[in-house]
Amino acid sequence: MNYRHVFHAGGFADVIKHIVVARILVHLHEKPAAFRVIDTHAGAGLYDLTSEEARRGGEWLTGIARIMQARFSEPVRALLKPYLDIVRAFNPQGPALVAYPGSPLIARALLRPQDRLAACEVEPSARRALIDALRKDRQARVVDLDGWTALPAFVPPNERRGLVLIDPPFEKKDEFERLAKGFAKAFAKWPTGIYMLWYPAKSRQATDQLARQVAQTALSTEPAGKCLRLEFSAAPQTADARLASSGLLIVNAPWTLQAELKTILPELEKPLGQGGAARFRLERARP
Numbered sequence: 001m002n003y004r005h006v007f008h009a010g011g012f013a014d015v016i017k018h019i020v021v022a023r024i025l026v027h028l029h030e031k032p033a034a035f036r037v038i039d040t041h042a043g044a045g046l047y048d049l050t051s052e053e054a055r056r057g058g059e060w061l062t063g064i065a066r067i068m069q070a071r072f073s074e075p076v077r078a079l080l081k082p083y084l085d086i087v088r089a090f091n092p093q094g095p096a097l098v099a100y101p102g103s104p105l106i107a108r109a110l111l112r113p114q115d116r117l118a119a120c121e122v123e124p125s126a127r128r129a130l131i132d133a134l135r136k137d138r139q140a141r142v143v144d145l146d147g148w149t150a151l152p153a154f155v156p157p158n159e160r161r162g163l164v165l166i167d168p169p170f171e172k173k174d175e176f177e178r179l180a181k182g183f184a185k186a187f188a189k190w191p192t193g194i195y196m197l198w199y200p201a202k203s204r205q206a207t208d209q210l211a212r213q214v215a216q217t218a219l220s221t222e223p224a225g226k227c228l229r230l231e232f233s234a235a236p237q238t239a240d241a242r243l244a245s246s247g248l249l250i251v252n253a254p255w256t257l258q259a260e261l262k263t264i265l266p267e268l269e270k271p272l273g274q275g276g277a278a279r280f281r282l283e284r285a286r287p
């Protein structure tokens, strides 16, 4: 396995994904009942933006660095506050950024005392770093288990409320298929959970097929779930390896999420655009 998330930490795709994670967890705070976050491909947790790798990747410079400097309208500032407060908490010396929190640390920061996090990471050095970042944390568990095995095994959680984040590295050719199948297995066991699936948007055919399959699974299981599709393009896709667009499929999204994203996303187009404004698509995925 070659994938190391530090090269991409804090890039536009992380920013979009983590804003959505934060909005979903804020929504789950509305009821006092406990929830669980299951992060099947968790990463190292905290990324050193001053490291050789982060500097070489440089994605955070056109991602979170720009967001921290952008001026947002009052409603957008309020919606982004939970996420940006977490990023600021990991950069107490501010304003220059030196660290970026990955999904397990963002989720951890938004747990209340009754809530729990289970995070799977199989790459040994990333797992060690994540264990360090969550050391002695009684609410968060780092699991040395393949995320694809954990996905159906960990649902439904005891709390019967929560979010499953599926964010594989897409190093293997069959990862789109695995994502659709992994989701289907988990959803069959827990159709009322909230699921968030991340994907790179390079091939329209592959992404459309994934969205159709996930929407079909969500609709055909009882109780039927709805699937929201968000794609964000920071730049037109070129032939080089750099990712220009990424997508999220969100099943059983909180009812407030679509309207919140409609407010937030237009104000991200300018700061996250690379060589022109970025563009987004937000729609209901259909079978």
Ligand SMILES: C[S@@+](CC[C@H](N)C(=O)[O-])C[C@H]1O[C@@H](n2cnc3c(N)ncnc32)[C@H](O)[C@@H]1O
Binding pocket: 001, 003, 004, 005, 014, 017, 040, 041, 042, 043, 044, 101, 102, 103, 104, 120, 121, 122, 123, 126, 145, 146, 147, 148, 167, 168, 169
């Ligand atoms: C895209 S990164 C995760 C980023 C993280 N979710 C975030 O948003 O901060 C994918 C991670 O999955 C790990 N990984 C790869 N295959 C895995 C598997 N089968 N089970 C669990 N983790 C895996 C990689 O080592 C990598 O750290």
